[in-house]
Amino acid sequence: MSVHDHVIIIGGSIGGMMTAACLSKYFKRITIIESDDVLNETLHKSTPDQIFDYHCRLANTTSIGRSGVGQIYQIHVLHSEGFNILHDLFPSLKDKLLNEYNIRLYSLKNDGKFVINGNLLKQNLIKDIEWLGIDRFTLEIAMRNELCLQFGNQIEWICNARVVELIADQSAYVAHGAKYRLKDSSSSSLDIYGDFIIDCTGHKTSSTKWLKESLNLIVPIVQMHFGCVYVTFVDERFKTGDSSLDSKPVYFPNANVPDNNTGCYISQVRTIKSTDENSLGILSTIAVNCVNAEYSPNDSYENLLDWVKEHLDRDFYVILKSTKLCSPLVPHRQAIDDRKYVESLGGAMCAFNPQIGQVMTHACRHARELRKVFDEHQHPLKDISYIFNQRASKINEECWLASTTNDWKTPTLKVIKTDTNGNIQIYQQTGDMNSIQYPRPKIPFIIKFLQWHNYWFLRCTSKSEKLSAEFLLVVNQNCGLFILMKPITFFQVCKTTLIHYLRLSRY
Ligand SMILES: Cc1cc2nc3c(=O)[nH]c(=O)nc-3n(C[C@H](O)[C@H](O)[C@H](O)COP(=O)(O)OP(=O)(O)OC[C@H]3O[C@@H](n4cnc5c(N)ncnc54)[C@H](O)[C@@H]3O)c2cc1C
Structure with a gap:
């Protein structure tokens, strides 16, 4: 097994921690640079009850030094596939969560x-x-404690430190490191070098800016x-x-x-x-x-x-x-849908409509995919980001379709597209008379098809245990979206539509 020296992970939240655990076999040293003070006594040393008490008493994420994740107090569910990946990496976490944190594991068959x-x-x-019935605040803290326990001697945290730029070799299109600033210091930025750099800074990532500044790469964005x-x-x-x-x-x-x-x-x-x-x-x-x-x-x-x-x-x-x-x-x-088409560049970034509750699991799947690429033991380190991004883009596409199908129907939807030259185009479904009128966005054919299919498919689920289960397996990312379009299911969806339009039944 080839073990490399040093990986730098920018961002120490769910995605960053999963990635660190996944790569622990392949790097001797892991540095996580995190802009918040996530290892402060309150967050790191409190009892499970105190942690939940903080969640309940504080409306303001900055007050205990967790301003980097504005959504931390919002409702979160971890899909079953995300939970499977989490359990694989941190086998003792489930028991701790159930017994020490009193969180709930519930069955969708009996409880939902x-x-x-x-x-x-x-x-x-x-x-x-x-x-897993858990709040995002507790999940993150419990995961961090477990990560430190399992891989503490391999991982170095640099907290209260904000990455501001990549250190890159423009001619080779490679990033060798990052420049970061300590939040409580007025001194200039510090440099850190690694063999592999991973951005896990979430939906507010500055990667597109860094790639433009350091490597003159423009990432298309929708x-x-x-x-x-x-x-x-x-x-x-x-x-x-x-x-x-x-x-x-x-x-x-x-x-x-x-x-x-x-x-x-x-x-x-x-x-x-x-x-x-x-x-x-x-x-x-x-x-x-x-x-x-x-x-x-x-x-x-x-x-x-x-x-x-x-x-x-x-x-x-x-x-x-x-x-x-x-x-x-x-x-x-x-909350917005945001997709950065970095497949050909070196990063795989999306933010999705939270209603589908899929982002943490999406981050877990990305981390697992990256580990699989390393597990194959045949790719030089310099090729891994390209290979990973190709594969991650398939995961992105699935989640993107699931999230956006419905959002295209929003009457006030605004779509902002940045192309490979950095030109920005804005589209809007409807605009009020006083605002600037933008052209209407063209809804892709696949989206129109899915809008039709999903509507009638959901009507079928209320009569079928099998279709309800398949739907929930897709929602939970245990299966891909296209199992909902198997020929027999498709036939059933068409039949339901036809019956409705021919007014053969109330259904
Ligand atoms: C209202 C709402 C509800 C949601 N509900 C769900 C749900 O039910 N299920 C679900 O799976 N997901 C849900 N999400 C999405 C989920 O909260 C996150 O998107 C998910 O946690 C992604 O994790 P992440 O680690 O990739 O990024 P984040 O959790 O955003 O973490 C990024 C980390 O990077 C750090 N950072 C940022 N910039 C820098 C920098 N320059 N240098 C160093 N560190 C930096 C931040 O401090 C932070 O710790 C919801 C989101 C919202 C807004």
Whole structure:
């Protein structure tokens, strides 16, 4: 096995930590440069209860030095494929999470309720899928503790340090290192050199800027702004009087834009002991979200409840009415789809509509793919980023289609494209009379097909355990999108459409 000397990973969040664990076999030294002070005493040494308490009490990510991940208090689910990868890398983490952090592992077959586009997925799935009920804040801290425990002597963290530039050899198109600045120092930047540099700085990455400045490479980019807004909070659940609603995680995503621009999600994240006989002994993260720049209130719980009553499914309102708020209402207003087409350059970067909840798993899959390239033992180090980017682009394409199919329907959608020469084109579905009018975007054929297919496929799921299970396997990234288009399924989807249009059934 060829072991290289030094890899530099920029960004020490979910993607950075997974990548470090995946590459531990192939590099003697791993340096993670992270702009936040993630190893500070509060984050690194607190007990699981204290960690959750911080989550609940703080609305402001900067107050405990975690400003680099603005979405850290928003609702997060880790898809089952992401969890499998996590479990492979950190085998003892699951037990610790369940026993020390009191988080929940729940079965989608027995515990979940998915209503998508008005269709309740069949619950008696032919295959069960497990979900990890954990908040993003706790997951990240628990992973970091485990990473330090398992690979502590190999990994050096440089925290409170922001990478500002790559050190590159323009003639060879290779980056040899990075320049970084310590946040609490006024001194000039420091240099660090490695054999392999990986960017894991998330959706706000500066890689495109660095590649342009250091190597004169322009990365084509497509951004889709669909007016996505989240409000997340933590609550204690109480009995509603309807046992079918109690204890269940609930998902009502806004799958049918523009008829339905709102969604709601309940994910159970902790079990607690309570003396109140009406308490379900569960803490959940709850989120409401809107697209098309429609906003739910976040100034008070009463106003939010009124809004929920008017805009969301009655079940969700019933649940929310019988909960106790345990945290501030935390808004998030910047979610977009963003794809950087770096396949031919050296990086693989995307940000997706959070509604699909796929990004952490996407990052885990990328890390696993990179390890597979190393596992093949036949590629010179200089070729690995190119090979990886080709393969990662397939993962990106799948997730991109899943995320954007629906977003293309948003009436106020704005698409911003940067081409290989750096020229920017803006398109907009509709514009109000006072704003600049941009040309309408051309919806790709594959997207039109998927919009049609998904709509009718979801109508079929409410009658089929098999299709419901397949749909959830795709959502969880255990299977690729195209299993939903097997000939027999496609036939069923066409039949349902035809029956509807010929008005042969109410269905
Ligand atoms: C509202 C919302 C809900 C979401 N829900 C889900 C969900 O349910 N499931 C899911 O899987 N995903 C979800 N996501 C996406 C998820 O939060 C992240 O995108 C995911 O954590 C990606 O992790 P990452 O490690 O790639 O990047 P990030 O978590 O963004 O981390 C990047 C890290 O890099 C550091 N950094 C940045 N720039 C520099 C620099 N120049 N130098 C050094 N360090 C730097 C930052 O401090 C940070 O620690 C959601 C996102 C949002 C906005």
